Amino acid sequence: MKFETDPIVTERIKKIGKKVTDEILTGEPPTVNLPVRASSNVHYNKQEGLLYLGNSMSSRSFLNFAHTRKFMQTMLIASKCKELIEKSKTASIRELYYELKHNISGTKENTFEGQDESDPLIEDLETMTDSLREQLHLKADSSGILFGKLIIEDMGDRIDCSKLGKSGLAIPSIVDDYKFLKCDADYVLVVETKAMVDRLVEEKFHLKNNAILVGLGGQAARGARRLIKLLNERLKLPVYVFTDGDPWGYYIYSVVKTGSMNLAYESKRLATPQCRFLGMTMKDIDHFGLQKVTEKLKDVDKKRIKQLLSYEWFNKPQWIKELKSMLSKDARIEQQALASKSLEFVAREYLPGKIAGKDFID
């Protein structure tokens, strides 16, 4: 696979290598510098609505005994990514680990003992080269499904996503090479559960309402997040997010919108700050008479609600109200609880009403 960014990323990797070899030749200690990826260095940029890494930097030096192993591993990973780009290949992060795991000749030591050693260094290389791992030709686990009036070119194949029956397109981990050939959709509806997507497809919601449906199947995978971003950015489609009415659903929304703390260095490429939250809300419970199909909060739910209340990006009147109402009602509500009205209710009344009335939370 080839990406537009290949030459840029290769240059950035080469630059790291050149610095190190120059240092070796001039007798200086070989060193790499990289941004600190701890939560202490994660900041919320209110204006852009994105999580960012701050400016704290650390360095990793070959001659510092505590850094030597990690330095060696960083070089191996950088070198392998450069090779992947040059060979137009991609690898899963697990394959990368296995490709690089070998004996260091003359020693009893292995280059890597577990994937827990290589994964964080991939994140390091991403920050060092200011590139997504996908641009380093590495793949994360994929998950997610897509339906709608959108024609995509993927590896030379022309895929009409409105002609995939009830099966749908599996969203891969790398979508940067997708070409959007034609789009007759008016907006993107991001849905937490695949079962709800099944419901909407059965009701032909996507075709009747010109919606692109993106089903996440829980927390959004990187490929799905990037795809939502691209649909918003390249096709200028509004994005609405539809999750369960609980702190886990709300956090899924916030990751799609603002980015995640773990991957704050990638928010700019993965997050869609323009997206809006559609439901389920606490107001829905009273408005639609759903009291009988709520569930009581568990202790972990309550703890999580309090965490969300402490996050700066939830510090908005509507979200504070929503989260506090969840606590005072002692209630959470699932998307599929709408079936208690009727199977068709979500597609015929709930979603069209919310969208027509612009009944969103930002």
Added chain:
Amino acid sequence: MKFETDPIVTERIKKIGKKVTDEILTGEPPTVNLPVRASSNVHYNKQEGLLYLGNSMSSRSFLNFAHTRKFMQTMLIASKCKELIEKSKTASIRELYYELKHNISGTKENTFEGQDESDPLIEDLETMTDSLREQLHLKADSSGILFGKLIIEDMGDRIDCSKLGKSGLAIPSIVDDYKFLKCDADYVLVVETKAMVDRLVEEKFHLKNNAILVGLGGQAARGARRLIKLLNERLKLPVYVFTDGDPWGYYIYSVVKTGSMNLAYESKRLATPQCRFLGMTMKDIDHFGLQKVTEKLKDVDKKRIKQLLSYEWFNKPQWIKELKSMLSKDARIEQQALASKSLEFVAREYLPGKIAGKDFID
């Protein structure tokens, strides 16, 4: 959605209802009879290579106080499934729960308190009507991905599964209505991890080798199992299974081949006894020099290996050898460990060699 079996299944549900109403009219206690679904009533049919439910029956009587609630719930579920079939609708098992959850008028009691009450009764209704839940128009969670030279008709759409780029077709939970319009594939390769499917797609393995790739993403979902069965039965394609070399991978294979203990009553419709195991095997470790990329067994692995050794359907010389060798080597090996040879190795050498040499375990 309409299925061929709709009239038959409706008749079977009606028969249950007629028995109960007849009993009410004649003053007898309303009762339903159903097969026992406990492991004590699960048998392995060696000749057919399938797990089956035995002949033990139990009955559920409305006038037996211990049965009353379950009896009422069974009637609600049967009635709702009949309605779904008549309306050509399908529902997820979670939606079914929400659709049926309501107050019983004149009491403080709800029909259902949790989905853990409705799920087992769905399984009861499946055995009582000798039907898959999909034939009752109920959907399980879906998971799985498909690529290959196969053209499917799904809800009127014609889907060419060889023209889906690196994205692939998401396998839905209901596949009985698929029409196989054209197939230029020679066999089905069932793969445990989606990451390995990504690898094979990047190498164009499916196109070069005329293979249909079915990626499971862990344990096989019902939709994927049914699809494998249909590909084998209707298109007469041989099926090879490629999993990690560990007890969890081997059990995934055995579920695809023989059925699962939980769902023994459905083996006949979900299992593919003709399928064959391709790898990873313990022999592969020595044969391909993979000692450096194995992992030591954990206690849970060892315990699981001993469980498999106690199952009748693993009581075959090759499997006993394989499982005992795993214990004596104290090693497990993942599919992706083949990347230690080279990224292309699995597609260019490992799989073609195994298939050409018929190097399988049954």
